[in-house]
Amino acid sequence: MASTRAQIPVRPEPTSALNGGAGAGAALDVPTAAHQAFWLLRAAFTIAPILFGLDKFFNWSVHWPDYLAGWINNIIPGNGQDWMYVVGGIEIVAGLLVAVAPRIGAFVVAAWLAGIVINLLTKNPPQYYDIALRDFGLMLGALTLGRLSLAVVPARKVGAIPPRRR
Numbered sequence: 001m002a003s004t005r006a007q008i009p010v011r012p013e014p015t016s017a018l019n020g021g022a023g024a025g026a027a028l029d030v031p032t033a034a035h036q037a038f039w040l041l042r043a044a045f046t047i048a049p050i051l052f053g054l055d056k057f058f059n060w061s062v063h064w065p066d067y068l069a070g071w072i073n074n075i076i077p078g079n080g081q082d083w084m085y086v087v088g089g090i091e092i093v094a095g096l097l098v099a100v101a102p103r104i105g106a107f108v109v110a111a112w113l114a115g116i117v118i119n120l121l122t123k124n125p126p127q128y129y130d131i132a133l134r135d136f137g138l139m140l141g142a143l144t145l146g147r148l149s150l151a152v153v154p155a156r157k158v159g160a161i162p163p164r165r166r
Contacts, residue, residue: 038152041145042102045109049095056088067131069123098145103153106146113139 065080076083097105120132
C-alpha cells in the first residue's frame with residue numbers, strides 16, 4: 001500500500017559568488033541586492049530633488065509656473081513664480097534630508113511627489129496625466145527607498161552589514 005503522506009519539497013540554497021556558489025555569473029544574494037538598490041535610490045532621490053529644486057529658481061528646463069494648477073495659484077500668496085521659489089527650497093531641503101536621514105527623507109519626498117501628482121491631475125485635465133503618471137512612479141520609487149531604508153539603515157547598527165570604513 002502506497003503512503004499518502006505528502007513530501008515537503010526541500011528548497012535549495014541560493015547560490016552566488018558571495019556564498020561559494022557558481023562563480024561570477026551567479027546572482028547576488030538578496031541582502032546585497034537590497035543594499036545596492038538602497039544606495040542607488042538614495043543617490044537618485046538626493047540628486048534629483050536638489051537639481052529640480054535649483055531649476056525652480058532659474059527655469060532652465062521649463063517655465064515651472066506653467067505647471068501650477070489654477071486652484072493652487074488662487075490660494076497661495078504672490079504669483080506662480082514666487083511659489084516656485086518656495087517649491088524649489090522645499091525640494092532642495094528634501095534632497096538633503098534623503099542624503100542625511102533617508103528613513104525620514106524618503107517619505108518626505110514621497111509625500112511631496114503625491115502633492116505634485118494631485119496638482120498635475122487637476123491642471124487642465126487630461127493634459128498633464130502623462131507627467132502625473134511619471135511622478136506617481138517616482139513616488140513609488142521614493143516609498144521603496146523608504147522601505148529599504150527601514151531595513152538597511154538599522155542593519156548596520158546590529159552588525160548585519162559591515163561597518164563603514166573611515
